[in-house]
Amino acid sequence: MHNFPILETERLILDEITAADIPHIVLYLQDKVFSDYTSNIPYPYREQDAELWLQLSSEAFKNRSGFTFAIRNKNRKFLGAIGLHDQGSDKAELGYWLGIPNWNNGYVTEAAKAIIRYGFRELNFNKIFATYFPHNPASGKVMEKIGMQKEAVLKQHLKKDGRYYDIPMYSIFKEDLKYS
Numbered sequence: 001m002h003n004f005p006i007l008e009t010e011r012l013i014l015d016e017i018t019a020a021d022i023p024h025i026v027l028y029l030q031d032k033v034f035s036d037y038t039s040n041i042p043y044p045y046r047e048q049d050a051e052l053w054l055q056l057s058s059e060a061f062k063n064r065s066g067f068t069f070a071i072r073n074k075n076r077k078f079l080g081a082i083g084l085h086d087q088g089s090d091k092a093e094l095g096y097w098l099g100i101p102n103w104n105n106g107y108v109t110e111a112a113k114a115i116i117r118y119g120f121r122e123l124n125f126n127k128i129f130a131t132y133f134p135h136n137p138a139s140g141k142v143m144e145k146i147g148m149q150k151e152a153v154l155k156q157h158l159k160k161d162g163r164y165y166d167i168p169m170y171s172i173f174k175e176d177l178k179y180s
């Protein structure tokens with residue numbers, strides 16, 4: 001695979017993130033909520049954070065260990081990002097974020113269904129899992145809406161701001177894929 005894939009859904013286009021997206025990424029990620037709700041988005045978020053993220057995403061795609069897509073509307077406006085990250089044993093971790101003005105429109109649910117389908121059918125993953133902080137119930141809701149099931153609660157699994165959090169883990173298996 002040399003060219004970055006393009007996935008299309010009813011309302012969205014998922015494609016490669018480019019340098020032209022950096023100003024939008026930096027603007028969206030100014031809110032501290034992104035750092036509070038994730039384990040890998042820094043706060044404050046600076047232009048060089050976005051540049052590094054793009055570089056790492058591009059390297060991961062080249063060695064097929066990561067597939068991070070821009071989430072865009074049909075006018076190609078950048079809304080957020082979603083990715084699958086190879087964790088070995090034909091298993092990938094799903095991660096996503098969306099700029100706040102775009103929340104609660106079902107966009108990440110729509111994008112996640114497409115990327116999961118792609119992950120099982122084209123990338124041959126067997127299992128896709130995701131985790132979320134308990135203070136971020138919208139993310140848990142997305143996991144349920146895309147057909148994932150709660151597999152475990154990982155006790156004191158992540159430390160943030162000096163506190164340990166129990167982390168729910170959701171998963172879906174290739175054999176369970178219900179949407180085509």
Ligand SMILES: CC(C)(COP(=O)(O)OP(=O)(O)OC[C@H]1O[C@@H](n2cnc3c(N)ncnc32)[C@H](O)[C@@H]1OP(=O)(O)O)[C@@H](O)C(=O)NCCC(=O)NCCS
Nearest residue numbers: 037096097098103104105106107108109132137138139141
């Ligand atoms: C989590 C996130 C990606 C969701 O994206 P989204 O496109 O708004 O998600 P959707 O609209 O597809 O679904 C969100 C669901 O959560 C629900 N929801 C929103 N806020 C909620 C809350 N406080 N408690 C419970 N459910 C909530 C919505 O009602 C919706 O469910 P519904 O369709 O049944 O009404 C987005 O909020 C985000 O980017 N958050 C910051 C980054 C982040 O948390 N990333 C994930 C880390 S695990």
